[in-house]
Each structure stands twice: as C-alpha cells, then as structure tokens.
Amino acid sequence: MSGPQCTRLSGALVKQVLDSVDSVLFDCDGVIWRGDQAVPGAPRVVTLLKERGKRVFFVTNNSTKTRKMYVDKMSTLGFDAKEEEVFGTAYCSAMYLKTVCELQGKVYLVGSDAMRQELEAVGIRQTGVGPDHVAGKQNDWANVALDPDVKAVVVGFDEHFSYMKVNRAMQYLTQPECLFVGTNRDSRLPLEGGKAVPGTGCLLQAVETAAQRQAQTVGKPNRFMFDCVASKFSVDPARCLMVGDRLDTDIMLGSNCGLKTLLTLTGVSTVADAEAHQKSGCAERQKMVPDYYVESIADLLPALQG
Ligand SMILES: O=C(O)[C@H](O)[C@H](O)COP(=O)(O)O
Numbered sequence: 001m002s003g004p005q006c007t008r009l010s011g012a013l014v015k016q017v018l019d020s021v022d023s024v025l026f027d028c029d030g031v032i033w034r035g036d037q038a039v040p041g042a043p044r045v046v047t048l049l050k051e052r053g054k055r056v057f058f059v060t061n062n063s064t065k066t067r068k069m070y071v072d073k074m075s076t077l078g079f080d081a082k083e084e085e086v087f088g089t090a091y092c093s094a095m096y097l098k099t100v101c102e103l104q105g106k107v108y109l110v111g112s113d114a115m116r117q118e119l120e121a122v123g124i125r126q127t128g129v130g131p132d133h134v135a136g137k138q139n140d141w142a143n144v145a146l147d148p149d150v151k152a153v154v155v156g157f158d159e160h161f162s163y164m165k166v167n168r169a170m171q172y173l174t175q176p177e178c179l180f181v182g183t184n185r186d187s188r189l190p191l192e193g194g195k196a197v198p199g200t201g202c203l204l205q206a207v208e209t210a211a212q213r214q215a216q217t218v219g220k221p222n223r224f225m226f227d228c229v230a231s232k233f234s235v236d237p238a239r240c241l242m243v244g245d246r247l248d249t250d251i252m253l254g255s256n257c258g259l260k261t262l263l264t265l266t267g268v269s270t271v272a273d274a275e276a277h278q279k280s281g282c283a284e285r286q287k288m289v290p291d292y293y294v295e296s297i298a299d300l301l302p303a304l305q306g
C-alpha cells in the first residue's frame with residue numbers, strides 16, 4: 001500500500017526521522033498542552049530540539065491569543081519560545097486580510113479581543129468584540145443598523161457568541177461584496193483530563209447556515225499558515241515535520257504542503273481514525289493518514305537525550 005503508513009515512531013526510527021528534518025512545526029492544543037497544563041515532557045522536547053539546531057514553530061488554529069499572549073503562556077509552562085516562532089489564527093487572519101484581501105474598510109468581528117489586537121496591529125479597524133444580546137422585536141433584529149465601513153465579516157472563537165452576533169453577521173453578509181472569513185473549523189477544543197468544549201467550527205457553521213454562504217478559512221488545513229511561516233523563514237517543506245493531534249487539520253496541512261507528518265495521541269484523533277482513512281481508498285482521506293504516530297511527544301525524549 002503506497003502513501004503514508006501511520007507507523008509507530010520508536011527506537012532507532014526516531015533519530016532517523018529527526019535527522020531527516022531541519023524544522024519542526026508543533027500544533028498546540030492537544031500536542032504541547034491541554035488547556036493550561038503542558039503535556040508532560042513537552043517543554044524539554046522543544047528545548048532539546050533547539051539545542052540540536054532544529055528550528056521550532058508553533059502553528060495553532062486557536063484564535064484566542066495574540067503571539068505575545070502565546071509567548072507568555074509558553075514561558076509560564078516552561079517552553080522556550082519567541083514571538084516570531086508563533087503562528088496563531090488571530091495573527092494569520094489579520095495577515096490574510098491585510099496581504100491577500102488588501103482589505104479597505106472595517107471588519108465585523110465575531111471573535112476574541114486577541115483577534116481585535118492583531119487586526120489593529122496591521123491597521124485594520126473592527127467592530128463587534130464583546131457581549132451583544134438581543135433587544136426589541138424580531139423586526140428590529142432584521143433591521144439592525146449596519147456600519148457602512150464594514151467590508152468583511154470575520155468569525156473566530158468567541159466566548160460571547162450569541163444569537164444577535166449571528167444575526168448581525170448574517171445582515172452584513174447579505175451584501176455579496178462583503179468578505180466572509182473564518183479562522184478554522186475545529187469541532188472541539190481538547191482540555192485537561194480528556195475533557196473538551198465546543199470548537200470554533202460550531203460557531204462558524206452557525207453563521208454560515210444563517211448567511212447561506214461559505215467562509216474562506218485561514219487556519220489548518222488551509223496552506224496559508226504554512227505560507228506565513230515560509231514567508232518569514234526559508235524552510236524546505238521536505239525537511240519539515242508537522243506534529244499534530246488532529247487528522248483533518250494538522251495532518252491534512254502537512255499533506256497539503258508536502259511535509260512529513262507525526263500524529264500524537266494526547267489530543268483528538270486516534271490511530272483507529274487514521275486506519276479508517278487508510279482503508280477508505282479515497283485519495284482525499286488518504287491525506288489525513290500520518291507518516292508516523294507517538295503516544296505523546298515525550299516519546300521523542302530518549303532519542304533527543306541520547
Ligand atoms: O476550537 C478551536 O478553535 C480549536 O479547538 C483550537 O483552535 C485548536 O487549536 P490547535 O489544536 O490548532 O492548537
């Protein structure tokens with residue numbers, strides 16, 4: 001059977017694979033941490049990879065933090081990381097609107113304050129962050145006042161998500177020229193102790209259903225996040241290893257960009273999920289089969305310490 005084999009990465013194969021790459025791209029939720037707890041051994045893995053001359057990048061679909069906020073969380077949890085190594089969807093969606101869409105005008109933002117900060121950092125104004133709840137009658141909702149400067153609706157993770165936000169987004173998106181961008185489609189956010197909460201994908205789908213339009217997503221598996229890394233660092237895709245816990249985002253990104261792929265079982269996807277894609281015979285699903293898997297990235301430590 002050709003294509004990725006989902007081989008267990010252990011013993012001498014670990015060193016062989018690590019020697020074959022110059023850069024390692026780590027997903028965050030479910031890989032280096034779950035909620036506010038580092039995966040045991042993960043900070044040490046990052047330190048040792050850097051000591052052995054590997055470049056390390058953090059590529060996360062989680063739009064609730066700016067790069068600075070991620071570096072603060074990483075140093076709190078013992079990770080040695082710099083802002084330029086962090087690529088989150090709050091930052092990447094701001095870059096997408098700035099450099100790809102060349103957006104003139106404002107954003108109606110269903111998202112976090114971190115997204116507002118990253119947008120403003122590239123000179124894009126926004127409206128919409130924070131609580132927003134219904135008032136008045138249904139007819140009032142359908143005729144909500146729209147800001148004429150708004151030229152794009154952007155949806156990310158929003159703890160203040162509400163019916164009125166779906167409504168406002170829908171009303172803006174009745175204008176065909178209004179851009180519609182989503183950070184990512186993850187269905188769940190893995191947390192400590194194997195717990196999970198609804199993911200950004202749930203919120204984005206609600207707005208898409210109301211607007212009857214499909215958003216352009218910026219996050220994994222869309223290759224834009226890798227292009228953001230490659231636009232700042234000269235990386236050879238064939239000598240990059242993408243490490244993730246989700247087949248439909250992390251591993252698919254690796255396949256889309258020609259990277260080596262490693263699934264870690266500390267988050268969402270399982271080996272059984274990968275094997276089901278492998279047996280499907282469907283080319284698109286084969287792209288979600290990783291080259292390798294480990295129980296945890298701590299499994300890399302013996303080879304790194306050797
Ligand atoms: O709900 C979400 O947005 C996702 O669960 C979260 O973003 C996943 O982050 P990642 O695993 O890409 O770090």
Ligand SMILES: [Mg+2]
Nearest residue numbers: 027029030245
């Ligand atoms: Mg993850």
